[in-house]
Each structure stands twice: as structure tokens, then as C-alpha cells.
Amino acid sequence: MGSEAVMLPPKPTVGLDDVRALLAQRSEEIWPALRAATRSATDFSEVLALATQRKKAQRAGIPGGTDKKIRLAMVGGSSLYPLHELVQQMVGAQSQSGWWETELWKGDYDNYIAEILDPESELYAFKPDVIFLVPSSQRCAYHGAMTDAREQQQAEAAKAAEDLLALCRTAHDRSGAEVILANFMPAAEFDPGPFRVRTLGSNWNFRKLVNLELGLNAPSYVHLCDAEFLATRRGVANCYDARAWFETKQLYSSEFAVEIAREVAGIVASLHRSSKKxxxxxxxxxxxxxxxxxxxxxxxxxxxxxxxxxxxxxxxxxxxxxxxxxxxxxxxxxxxxxxxxxxxxxxxxxxxxxxxxxxxxxxxxxxxxxxxxxxxxxxxxxxxxxxxxxxxxxxxxxxxxxxxxxxxxxxxxxxxxxxxxxNCRLFEPRSITSDDLQRGEQYQQQAARVQAMNTGTDMDSYLDSLEMYSLISEFTPVDVPRISQLINKSNQFNVTTRRRSEAEVEALIGDPNFYGFSVRLADKFGDNGLISVVIVKVEGATAVVDTWLMSCRVLKRQMEDEVVNEMVRLARMRGCSTLIGHYLPTEKNGMVRDLFPRMGFELVEETPEQATYQLSTEEFVTKKTHIQIDRRAYDAN
Amino acid sequence: MTQTEILAKMQTVFDDVFLDDVKVTPELSANDVEEWDSLLQISLVLGVEKAFNVRFRVGEVEATKNLGEFADLIQKRMSEGAKA
Structure with a gap:
């Protein structure tokens, strides 16, 4: 009501001048101002000027800055300067409470194939977390005639995409890094006229097909920076700058480079936090x-x-x-x-x-x-x-x-x-899993369960009435994306809050020093999907819980008890007589502060940084629950 | 705009691009400033184009020997813009 009153945008815009003033005052407020000004900046010179202010603030040692460091390698078929300045500035502004600092390694101009193929290259010595690859668009053209057989043109486009994805694979396999791959900007020239749409041999259609092949075939560690979409949305003719190419080998016009940098920063952020729910x-x-x-x-x-x-x-x-x-x-x-x-x-x-x-x-x-x-x-x-x-x-x-x-x-x-x-960009998933598609329903089912609990008489009969059944599985390759999604976004029911990339989760599958399992839970109201992840490290006769997280949707359903049952069962199978649990407190995981003692673990040692608990697997008595377990991890069948 | 006025306005662009304080004079060139390399030059040219609302042609900024000549080039391109 009364919404016709004042129609001014509620967030006052912070700009370069505010940042300059805060730098002059040596104020810690410069960091939130830098973040806000950078996020809203669209002008190349403005972003660079903000980057200069940031460097001055860092040099002056104004506190409140760096709260995360990211190792980013950039390689490509064009000059990466000053694109890297923009990327660095945009990535920094992704922080919510300080500044994300980028340690940067830049490849030489148009040397990315050698840098990726040579296992001894500086690229790998740098040990990047993320590699941003900007391939040469000048090479993305059909070499034959426009009148060649369509199959031949198609095959060449498929091959161009395959070759690039093969490079990404090599880079990922050797470094473990996530790869951000820029796809190709559409062709902007009119030539050869409307005939362009009738043949795959035209730059226009050929690049579209290569981009399509890239998108449809990219594995989960490749994140596409969709230059095709961004340029189309902006107007392709404004995304090229011929002079900048001839003088300094810039692939993108200066203003479009800002958009590419913003997109890359968004992808980097999505590797570290999930989208809104x-x-x-x-x-x-x-x-x-x-x-x-x-x-x-x-x-x-x-x-x-x-x-x-x-x-x-x-x-x-x-x-x-x-x-x-x-x-x-x-x-x-x-x-x-x-x-x-x-x-x-x-x-x-x-x-x-x-x-x-x-x-x-x-x-x-x-x-x-x-x-x-x-x-x-x-x-x-x-x-x-x-x-x-x-x-x-x-x-x-x-x-x-x-x-x-x-x-x-x-x-x-x-x-x-x-x-x-x-266009708000807050709900963009990194990948869409079938579990995501059911999530809305799951929360409505959750509401129905709460109602059932309110009307039910006692807890036991309520739990019994849910008719819960659960599948426990060792990590499998198909579950890796969902497992890593949970590992990277669960904050509340998470005893250690250790994050792992998909590649790191995948590496655990064959590692004899670890066992891990994921848990699915269904009940009469529906399937909750994959709701818990456990990773345990085996150190001789001791098994140490490295990671234990659960979706809060299934709290108070005795799933915790079944998880402990499984941890102990597998510890015994590995010949471990002791199970150790650590609680590493964070701002968000207070709900599991007393999880281990509640599950029957004894306190060994407590410091402000960590509490250590232990449980004897020999004396452990399997907990009885209302959940039917349909399969356990590492089962032969 | 006179050369002096142009140089004064260039100073604001320099302040946004260089970390160290660099005093703009007609005689100054890239050789005089350690921070001023070929890469920083790119940012500088783009900043100048934005500030003066001009567009240089391929290769011509590189051909100027110092800031005085650069300022003259800016002046030339500005007067063309005004005629157009």
C-alpha cells in the first residue's frame, strides 16, 4: 500500500568519486564501496580507474581487504592485457565481506595450445584453481568452399569443437583446475549477405554450429563464458574493435571486455557459492x-x-x-x-x-x-x-x-x-540436476511433513507413519556433480565445512585411504533425493570423519543415527577400532555443535578452533531407527 | 582547448591509471616513467579517448614522441569532431 509515494531506486549508487574520497580518508569503508562501484560499472576506463584505486588501497594496507585468494591462469589467442585487469577487478568484487584477491598467471599471446600441451609449462607450475581460455576466433572459420557438402562442413565444425574440448580436458586432467572457456563471438560483417544462413561454410553459421557443439558436449568441469550470447544481446557490431586488434591484439572492444570480465567473475563466484534458493x-x-x-x-x-x-x-x-x-x-x-x-x-x-x-x-x-x-x-x-x-x-x-x-x-x-x-542473475544454477527439478516439490512435502508432525501424537508413531526408506551408496561418477554441489553449499549441518571441487570428489573414488558414501532418503510424501555426504579418512586403526554434511530438510528423522551406523560398519570393515570426529565451528554450523556427543561420541579435546570426539567401534551398538535401509555402501550387489 | 588545458585534463586520466604520482608535462614520454610500459599505454589511450571523446586511427598514438605531441594529436582529432 502507498507504493505510489516515492519511486526512487532504494540503493543509492556508489561511484568512483566515493571510492576516491574513501581512499583519501584511508577508510575501511573503501572495500564495500569498491565492490558496489565495480559491480555496477560498465565503462572500461571506470573499471580500470577503480582497479587503480584498489591497488593503492592495498598498497596503503587499508584493512578489511582480502578474504579469499584465487589462482587464475589466463591463456588465449589474443592479448590478455588489459582484460586481466578487468577480470581481476570483477572477481574481487564478488566477495561479500572483503575482497577476493586473484593471483594471476597470463599466457603469451596465441601460445595457449603449447602451454596446455606441454606438461612442463609454466601454466602447470603455477598450479591454477581456475583456467580461463580465450581461443582464437580468427581460426574459427570453415576452410573449404561455401558450396561444399553440408556433411563435410558439419564434420569440420564438430572437429573444431572437439579439439578445443580436448585441450580443456588436458588442462583439467593435468592441473585439476576448473576451466572457463570463452566461446566464439558471432560474425558481424554483412558479407556474403542473406546467403550466410543457407550454408554452414559462412562465418555466421559455422561459428554458431561450433558454439552449439561446444555447449552440448562440454563436460562439467568446463564452464562456458558465453561470448556468443553476450555479444548478441549487446549488438555484435559493438563488440569488435579493428584498431585494437591491429595495434595490441585485443579480441574484444573495450566495453565488451568489461562484460566478458563480469561473466568470468560470475562463473568464478559460482564455483564458490550456490545460487539463491x-x-x-x-x-x-x-x-x-x-x-x-x-x-x-x-x-x-x-x-x-x-x-x-x-x-x-x-x-x-x-x-x-x-x-x-x-x-x-x-x-x-x-x-x-x-x-x-x-x-x-x-x-x-x-x-x-x-x-x-x-x-x-x-x-x-x-x-x-x-x-x-x-x-x-x-x-x-x-x-x-x-x-x-x-x-x-x-x-x-x-x-x-x-x-x-x-x-x-x-x-x-x-x-x-x-x-x-x-535478468536478475541470482537464480542461475551451475548445472541443473534432476534433483534440482524436484526441489520445489520437496519443500512443499517438507511443509506437509511438519503438518503431519503437528497433528501426529508422538514422535515414534510420526516417524513410523513416514514410511522412510534409504539408499546408501559409495561415491559413483554419476553422483559426483550433486555430491560436490552439496559439499560446496552446505553450511549449517556441516561438521567441518571442507569444500571440494568435482575433480577432488572424483579423485576420492579410487583412493584407498578414504571411504565415502552418499545417502538418499524417500518417504511416503516423496523422494528427498541425495541428502547426506560422508567422507572418512582411514589412518591405520583409526578412521577420521573428514566430512559429514546433511541437508537440513531431513533433520530429526533419525538419518543422523543411520549415518553413524554406516560410518561404524565401514570403519569395522577397514579394521578401524576408533572413529574420530572433529567439529570445526563456523558462523553457520552451530546446529551441529553437539552432534557428535548426541551420537554417543566422547569428547577428547576442545579448543576454540576445533573439538575432537571419539567412538570405539568395538563397543558401538547399532542404533535402531524407523528408516528401512534398502542398500548399503560398497555392497557387492 | 589549448595544449596547456589538454595537458591539465590528461593529468586526471594519468591519476586514474598510474599507481605512482606522475606529473604531466609536454616533454614527458614513456621512457621517463618506470610504470609506463606498452601494456599500460593501452589503458592510457582508452582513458584519453573516453575523457576527450575522440577516436584515434591505427598506429598514430604510437608515432607521437612525447605528451606535447600527444596533446596536439588530441587537439587535431577534437577539432575534426567539432566540424563533423
């Missing part, structure tokens, strides 16, 4: 036009033949498309619940229905409080929520009181709502 929605003038409490069911604008109503419906369709992919929906609205729920139940033009909303908060409490409630309901951190509202005042309050929550201010025109959501 929850979309929390305001209702009045957000999901529909008008105020339900005042205008009533007949008065609100949604769907139909009215242009405003259609715009709101389009926004709901955009929301539904995210939900279908696993984004969990919540409502956060100042309304009476009865009024707020009515359109979801009865309005024929609504796309979203009550069953689509995992947590529905409609009351007169401040929205910051309701967002906390949503996080509790769904058992997720506040930092996994994105809040959307048309009212800048509400956005401002949320920014102030729950800064962990990301916000989107929709602005004054409903026509732009859908595009705003689909």
Missing part, C-alpha cells in the same frame, strides 16, 4: 495490480484482456518458470491472511496457486521478521532468499534489517517485472 514475493502491486484488501477479488488486475493485468500475469509466468526449475516460492506480504490467500485459491486468472507457495507469510509484522520466519520454515539461511517488492520503502527496510537477504526493487512499470526477474 528462495524467491519471497510481495503481493499487492507485485503479483497483481491493486490492493486485495481494498479492491477485493473483482477489483485486482491480473490476466484477462487488460494490458496491466497481462503484465502481472506474465510476471507470474516468469516466477512459475523459476519454480519449475527448483526455486522455492514464498509470500511475504502486509495483508490479512484470508484476503491474501483468496486470489491464490479462487481467482481464475492467477498462475500461482497456494500449493506453489512453500511458506506463506501474510500479516502486519515487519517484512524483515516475516523473512526470518520464511527462513525458519524452510530450514534455509537468510542468504538464500531473494525478496521482491514494488515498494522502495519495503526494500529499504529489508536491506537495513536483514542485509543477508538479496532484494529486487521492481520499479514503477509492471511491464518490466518479468524481464527484471529473468
Amino acid at each position: 528462495v524467491l519471497a514475493l510481495d503481493l499487492d502491486n507485485t503479483l497483481w495490480g491493486g490492493v486485495i484488501g481494498d479492491d477485493g477479488m473483482a477489483g485486482i488486475e491480473i490476466g484477462g484482456t487488460h494490458p496491466r493485468g497481462e503484465a502481472f500475469r506474465q510476471f507470474q509466468l516468469a516466477i512459475a518458470s523459476l519454480a519449475k526449475r527448483g526455486v522455492v516460492l514464498a509470500v511475504c506480504s502486509k495483508n490479512d491472511y484470508k484476503n491474501a490467500a483468496e486470489p491464490f485459491e479462487k481467482h481464475p486468472e492467477m498462475v500461482l496457486r497456494l500449493k506453489d507457495i512453500a511458506s506463506f507469510q501474510a500479516n502486519w509484522e515487519p517484512k524483515s521478521e516475516n523473512l526470518r520466519r520464511i527462513a525458519q520454515d524452510l530450514n534455509l539461511g537468510l542468504d538464500s532468499i531473494v525478496f521482491v517488492d514494488d515498494n522502495p520503502a519495503e526494500i529499504e527496510i529489508v536491506n537495513q534489517f536483514v542485509p543477508e537477504v538479496e532484494t529486487i526493487w521492481l520499479g514503477p512499470d509492471p511491464a518490466e517485472y518479468a524481464a527484471q526477474l529473468l
Whole structure:
């Protein structure tokens, strides 16, 4: 209500001048200002000037900077200067509390094939975490005639993509690094005219096909920096700069280089944190036009033949498309619940229905409080929520009181709502697994379970009524992406918070010094998917829990007990008489502080950094639960 | 704009690109500043183009011997822009 009042963007923009002033004052506030200014900068000179300010701040030793170091190698068929400055600056700004420092190694101009193929090259000596490969687009052209047989042209495009992916594989196998591969910018010249679409021999069609082959065949350690899409969206003609190529071998025009750098930084960030999980929605003038409490069911604008109503419906369709992919929906609205729920139940033009909303908060409490409630309901951190509202005042309050929550201010025109959501870049998954597709449903099932628990009489009969069954498996190659996803994003139920890349998880599979397993859990309400990951290191007669994490969705379901049963069983099989567990406290994993003692482990030693517990596998008595275990890890069958 | 005015405006571009303080004078050239290598030159030229809203042709900045000549080139390109 009252959202017509002041329509100013709620976040004041921080710019280069603010950063300069903060540097002059030697203020620690320079870091958040640098992050904000860098993220919003689109101009090449501005980004470089910000980079200069950053270097001066680092040189002056202003505290509050580096909170992560990333080793990035850049190789390619063009000059990597000054692209690397932009990448470095954009990666740094991905930090949420300081500055991500990039240790950089740059390959020589157009020497990437040799650098990757030579096992003794400096590239490998550098030991990169991430390799950014920008191949030569000048080489991506069909060499024969435009009139050659289509099969021949197709084969050459497939070969070009294969060769590049083979280079990526070599680089990954030798270094263990994740590889960011820039694909090819579309051709911008008119020649040979509209005939270009009739043959794969034209630069236009040939590059499109090579890019398609790259995208469809890239393994999970290759992350495509989609220059084709970015250039198309921007206007390809503005992405080239002939003079810069002749003078200094720049592949991208200076402004387009900023976009490429931003994309690379986004990919680097996605390797270290997951995308957002929850979309929390305001209702009045957000999901529909008008105020339900005042205008009533007949008065609100949604769907139909009215242009405003259609715009709101389009926004709901955009929301539904995210939900279908696993984004969990919540409502956060100042309304009476009865009024707020009515359109979801009865309005024929609504796309979203009550069953689509995992947590529905409609009351007169401040929205910051309701967002906390949503996080509790769904058992997720506040930092996994994105809040959307048309009212800048509400956005401002949320920014102030729950800064962990990301916000989107929709602005004054409903026509732009859908595009705003689909361009917000907060819900982009690194990969989409079939588990993700079910996630929305899983949270709704979670809500149903909570209800079952509230109506059930006692815990035992509740657990029994869930009819839970579980599959425990040693790590398998198909599960590696999901396992590494969990390892890299689980913060709460995670005893050591050790992160591992897909390559590192894969390496564990054949390593005799480790055993590991993943757990799936299903019940009568549905399949929860892969919900727990355990890695144990065998050190003689002692087994040490290296990693134990679980999805918070399955808390209080006795899954912890079954995990310990399995850890002990496998420890005995390996001849270990003692099982050691460490708890490494973080800001987020307080919920597992007393996990080991609850599971019957004895405290050995406690320091502020780590608590150590042990359990004798000889004296351990297998815990009884209500979960039926259908298969155990390392089973012969 | 006079050469002096152009050099004064170039100073702001230099301040954004160099870590050390570099005083812009007509006689100054890349040889006088340790930090000023061929790579930094790229950033410098792009910054100047942006600040003065001009576009140089291939190879011509490289042909200038010092900042005085560079400023004259800027002036030449600016006057062309004004005519167009």
C-alpha cells in the first residue's frame, strides 16, 4: 500500500568519486564501496580507474581487504592485457565481506595450445584453481568452399569443437583446475549477405554450429563464458574493435571486455557459492495490480484482456518458470491472511496457486521478521532468499534489517517485472540436476511433513507413519556433480565445512585411504533425493570423519543415527577400532555443535578452533531407527 | 582547448591509471616513467579517448614522441569532431 509515494531506486549508487574520497580518508569503508562501484560499472576506463584505486588501497594496507585468494591462469589467442585487469577487478568484487584477491598467471599471446600441451609449462607450475581460455576466433572459420557438402562442413565444425574440448580436458586432467572457456563471438560483417544462413561454410553459421557443439558436449568441469550470447544481446557490431586488434591484439572492444570480465567473475563466484534458493514475493502491486484488501477479488488486475493485468500475469509466468526449475516460492506480504490467500485459491486468472507457495507469510509484522520466519520454515539461511517488492520503502527496510537477504526493487512499470526477474542473475544454477527439478516439490512435502508432525501424537508413531526408506551408496561418477554441489553449499549441518571441487570428489573414488558414501532418503510424501555426504579418512586403526554434511530438510528423522551406523560398519570393515570426529565451528554450523556427543561420541579435546570426539567401534551398538535401509555402501550387489 | 588545458585534463586520466604520482608535462614520454610500459599505454589511450571523446586511427598514438605531441594529436582529432 502507498507504493505510489516515492519511486526512487532504494540503493543509492556508489561511484568512483566515493571510492576516491574513501581512499583519501584511508577508510575501511573503501572495500564495500569498491565492490558496489565495480559491480555496477560498465565503462572500461571506470573499471580500470577503480582497479587503480584498489591497488593503492592495498598498497596503503587499508584493512578489511582480502578474504579469499584465487589462482587464475589466463591463456588465449589474443592479448590478455588489459582484460586481466578487468577480470581481476570483477572477481574481487564478488566477495561479500572483503575482497577476493586473484593471483594471476597470463599466457603469451596465441601460445595457449603449447602451454596446455606441454606438461612442463609454466601454466602447470603455477598450479591454477581456475583456467580461463580465450581461443582464437580468427581460426574459427570453415576452410573449404561455401558450396561444399553440408556433411563435410558439419564434420569440420564438430572437429573444431572437439579439439578445443580436448585441450580443456588436458588442462583439467593435468592441473585439476576448473576451466572457463570463452566461446566464439558471432560474425558481424554483412558479407556474403542473406546467403550466410543457407550454408554452414559462412562465418555466421559455422561459428554458431561450433558454439552449439561446444555447449552440448562440454563436460562439467568446463564452464562456458558465453561470448556468443553476450555479444548478441549487446549488438555484435559493438563488440569488435579493428584498431585494437591491429595495434595490441585485443579480441574484444573495450566495453565488451568489461562484460566478458563480469561473466568470468560470475562463473568464478559460482564455483564458490550456490545460487539463491528462495524467491519471497510481495503481493499487492507485485503479483497483481491493486490492493486485495481494498479492491477485493473483482477489483485486482491480473490476466484477462487488460494490458496491466497481462503484465502481472506474465510476471507470474516468469516466477512459475523459476519454480519449475527448483526455486522455492514464498509470500511475504502486509495483508490479512484470508484476503491474501483468496486470489491464490479462487481467482481464475492467477498462475500461482497456494500449493506453489512453500511458506506463506501474510500479516502486519515487519517484512524483515516475516523473512526470518520464511527462513525458519524452510530450514534455509537468510542468504538464500531473494525478496521482491514494488515498494522502495519495503526494500529499504529489508536491506537495513536483514542485509543477508538479496532484494529486487521492481520499479514503477509492471511491464518490466518479468524481464527484471529473468535478468536478475541470482537464480542461475551451475548445472541443473534432476534433483534440482524436484526441489520445489520437496519443500512443499517438507511443509506437509511438519503438518503431519503437528497433528501426529508422538514422535515414534510420526516417524513410523513416514514410511522412510534409504539408499546408501559409495561415491559413483554419476553422483559426483550433486555430491560436490552439496559439499560446496552446505553450511549449517556441516561438521567441518571442507569444500571440494568435482575433480577432488572424483579423485576420492579410487583412493584407498578414504571411504565415502552418499545417502538418499524417500518417504511416503516423496523422494528427498541425495541428502547426506560422508567422507572418512582411514589412518591405520583409526578412521577420521573428514566430512559429514546433511541437508537440513531431513533433520530429526533419525538419518543422523543411520549415518553413524554406516560410518561404524565401514570403519569395522577397514579394521578401524576408533572413529574420530572433529567439529570445526563456523558462523553457520552451530546446529551441529553437539552432534557428535548426541551420537554417543566422547569428547577428547576442545579448543576454540576445533573439538575432537571419539567412538570405539568395538563397543558401538547399532542404533535402531524407523528408516528401512534398502542398500548399503560398497555392497557387492 | 589549448595544449596547456589538454595537458591539465590528461593529468586526471594519468591519476586514474598510474599507481605512482606522475606529473604531466609536454616533454614527458614513456621512457621517463618506470610504470609506463606498452601494456599500460593501452589503458592510457582508452582513458584519453573516453575523457576527450575522440577516436584515434591505427598506429598514430604510437608515432607521437612525447605528451606535447600527444596533446596536439588530441587537439587535431577534437577539432575534426567539432566540424563533423
